[in-house]
Amino acid sequence: MKKRLIPYFLLLILVSACSNADATKEDNTSDETVTYQSETGPIEVPADPQRVVILSGYTGNVIHLGVNVVGVDTWSKNNPTFAEELKDVEEVSEDNLEKIMELEPDLIIALSTVNNLDKLEKIAPTVTYTWGKVDYLTQHIEIGKLLSKEQEAKEWVEDFKQRAGEIGEDIRAKIGEDATVSVIEAYGKELYVYGDDFARGTEILYQTLNLKMPEKVKENALESGYYTLSAEVLPEFAGDYIVMSKYSDADTSYQETDTYKNIPAVKNGNVIEMQGEGASFNDPVTLEKQLAIFKEGFLGN
Structure with a gap:
């Protein structure tokens, strides 16, 4: 009986030793x-x-x-x-x-x-x-x-730049090299227009797709990043295309005014809307989502 128990105890010792070794390995890794x-x-x-x-x-x-x-x-x-x-x-x-x-x-x-x-x-x-x-x-x-994860990050950046660059070429070929785009946001009761590095898709539109910004936007928002507007002056800042970031609880009464309805971009159906919630990020998850919105909005596919 005792002889039969010896191999069993040896097995327990071996299992315990292996477990301890694995635990030590995991601890060292962490x-x-x-x-x-x-x-x-x-x-x-x-x-x-x-x-x-x-x-x-x-x-x-x-x-x-x-x-x-x-x-x-x-x-x-x-x-x-x-x-x-x-x-x-x-x-x-x-x-x-x-x-x-x-x-x-x-x-x-x-x-x-x-x-x-x-x-x-x-x-x-x-x-x-x-x-x-x-x-x-x-x-x-x-x-x-x-x-x-530097290598993974670099690979995504290079891939994104290539894909977005190609989409940008297709967009400019369709709307014209000189066509302008404004990024406007409705938040609460305020309206804002943005420069080229303030999220809301601005980095993609201006830096990667290489689309142009209206001169009025350059003068007021390029350096500061954003500029607060009134609905009355919105036409002065509107490009040939408007990307409109709207929060779900924003006051959108401006859209019912003749001032807004008579903006050429609005009359021509050149307004691309996106959800305001989440638009203030510029990480890869958000950028991929925004790139898909812009591709659909400008190219229709």
């Missing part, structure tokens, strides 16, 4: 770090982050790179573009440190203006970015570097 050169200097971050909290507009970048997100800011959580990906993700705030701690993040991504940065850094390595410091495609590559 504890491995790399040095990321951030805006504020070198930071030790996980080589393979598993639990990321995002307190910024970079949620779509992280989602697109396939990295697990456990907490996001309110704007990201309420973004319909990310609804499926974030359905089980917690909404967090830079001021609710306890909730962030409960999520046990191994990496936090935030804006450079974030509150409580010193306290966030004690919870997990915290990397901040200044919004607009680099262009929207370079930003994605930077986040790729942070997440050890």
